[in-house]
Amino acid sequence: MLDVVGVSVAFDGRQVLDDLSMHVDRGEVVAVLGASGAGKSTLLRVIAGLLTPDAGRVLLEGVDITDRPSHLRRIGMIFQDEQLFPHLDVAANVGFGPRMSGWAAPRIATRVEELLDIVGLTGFGARRVDRLSGGEKKRVALARSLAPEPALLLLDEPLTGLDRELHDRLIVELHDVLRSTATTAVLVSHDADEAAALASRILYWSDLQPV
């Protein structure tokens, strides 16, 4: 499904990713576990096409997508701080991806309703995103990233910044959503409990790069 082959990235002379390789099978939820600042977010940005690696290749379903622009990759991403569009309401945020893909309005409306049901936000479509709680924003970000039916979903520390109780509750919900939608996903986290609860397989940062 996803192959990252010998990817290297350096910033200002500092090697952030060094000959990193990994493989993810279809339907897997893989957690990449490593310390903060290790370069996990950089890895996700390379996979998403937001960053061009200095060396190495990224393959999706056997096709080399290293030079393919981000918007043509069909790889969704949930950012640490959600990055919801502040000028759009909840429904328009969730429907953004399908709209960019040229879906017809009725199909977008159906998809938005379906996803808001899945993430437990039924009836929230007309709400302003700046009036949502932290947990609700996370749910909207999840629904938005799943809406255009991405081939792969990337989650960059998706539950950061939540209080413990909400964090634990959302882990269960996120786990259920990823399983119920049969989403192939790569999650990066520094939290071993979070990784264990969400992932079907855990990759340790130190194992991804040759010593």
Add this chain to the structure above:
Amino acid sequence: MVALVTRSFRVAGDWSMSAWTKLGATEVRPGAGLGVDPLASIATSLRFAMVAAAIATVVGFLAAAAINASPRAGRLLDAGLMLPLATSAVTIGLGMLITFDTWPVDWRARWWLVPLGHALVAVPFVVRALLGVLRAIPADLRAAAATLGASPVRTWWEVDARAMRRPLLAGVGFSAAISLGEFGATTILTRSGTETLPIAIGRLLRRAGALPQAQAFAMATILLLLTTVLVVASGVHERAGIDA
């Protein structure tokens, strides 16, 4: 402001509406011209304000987009566009007059030279308003749009242009307000028959007699009302609710 309004109703020490009712007159007495047409100057000011706002908004929008897209080269453009803030409007008017006085750019008699001068004064304000918004957009917001399938052009339209919509409308209002009140550059650039409101106020104040003085205050009150409406309308829109 209260003093201005009050003085517009005082003619030779008495309360009177005559300053307002005779705003349409262009003669002090039969055969003695006022030197300016007060009502026509209002129409001229409104026309110039619309043109100046359009120019300042378009130029400000393009400049802000260019400065934001290229931080290094944009710094020079940014500094250049801010120069009108650091200089007197009279200097700007004088500079335009001596620049556009020779063939093939002898444009001194062109009506649009005045609103162009107003726009030059207003552009820095539009740029500042837009740049503040553009620089506050997190880079990851654009990244989020890209991962959701938005091309670079679409990302710009959906994220940057949407964010700029409200400050842009506010910029239109402020540019128009600046144009309405602009006096320094207009003094140099204006031609007979195209006097603006502030120029008309100045001319009326220089006329002998109680009525022209009161008329100047009436005109100042109108100017005050127009600029207040524009500024309040810009602010109201800025505070308006979520975009559709």
